[in-house]
Amino acid sequence: MMRVLWDSTIGKKTVMAVSGLMMLAFLVAHMVGNLKIFFGPGEFNHYARWLRTIGEPVMHYEWTLWVLRAGLVLAVVAHAVSAYQLSRRDIKARPTQYVHKKAAASFATRTMRWGGVILGLFIVWHILDLTTGTVHPDGYQHLHPYQNVIDTFSTWYGNVIYIIAMLALGLHVRHGLWAAAQTLGAGTATRNRVLKPLANGVALVLTAGFVIVPVAVMTGVVS
Template structure:
């Protein structure tokens, strides 16, 4: 077997015959706290993610009340605000839940940004060629998907919570805002909503399973939890898409 090699058009420069310098590495500083560690931040991601998913499940069930009629939906909205009355003032429970949710969103974002920066630092020189070998589209859009969801959230609150960009305005009944918001003439709003909900679904598909993995539950139940995460994500997507689509095609009036 003979093999000949032609010199390439460009050749590497020759180094002088000095022994290769041993790279000197400073011993890294140990993280001082649980929250400072990468695993600790992942736990923050998982726990805050779980809080937000629990909220989404309740939110989805609440939305589905629109199929029982406007009154049922409005009653539910009123009930949320008068929970535990007269022991506590109007809107106490809801406000507390809202504070908890905002805290979860902020902590989730803090952990994500901090981990992303850490990941960026861990690979200062990028590959010329890099091919993904893992399957799954959802995995690759977690960070930008999260940003998209935040942008959607701002619009969503302005539309259906504060009524700023809603045809019915703030001083209206929740069901009226919802039905007017997804009116066929505002099809682009519904389209934006559909895209965002699908993004949430993809985010959860990886996020939920990732949560099981981070909390160490996936160790023995890998085969069960991965499809379970996908199933719950799919249920949430269908549950959130049903009311706006039903309104748009006129099933709910």
């Protein structure tokens, strides 16, 4: 049954929708956590330590965090694999090239695939920069995320990479949230009048909420 569902187009779209909503929930929580940087290093660093103690004493140190990370990785992989397979299926279904009218799709729709590639590469860089410290521009300090964030956004390339990725994220969420609603049957003529501005609003809030951090570091508001 599960195999049949996965092999179907609607099954893959459902996996994309559900995994996308899981990632969206993470992004909202991550954005809110990032904004704690405006309350100073003490609160921001304390937040990083708190993430590692969620569930104690039932869960050991960092266990809950690793469970959340594993779930997020599964969601990202499921989303990417579904997107790739649907793309290949779409190409095979239409072997001859044809020209789309520009009005047939929004900018976000036309750049959805490239946006996914950009975000995939960004995730790798982001982990290597602020989680493992492998490519961090200065001396990486474990459990001192405030200073690590300052270091990253004190470099021109750190800002460029992050801001471009967040703009791609906004476009991806704008289209993805709308598409997920249609796939899961939430879209109707009446609801669509609300879903479209909702998708636009969520994408705008997320983009602004993430971009404001490097901008604050660049302008000296956070230092």
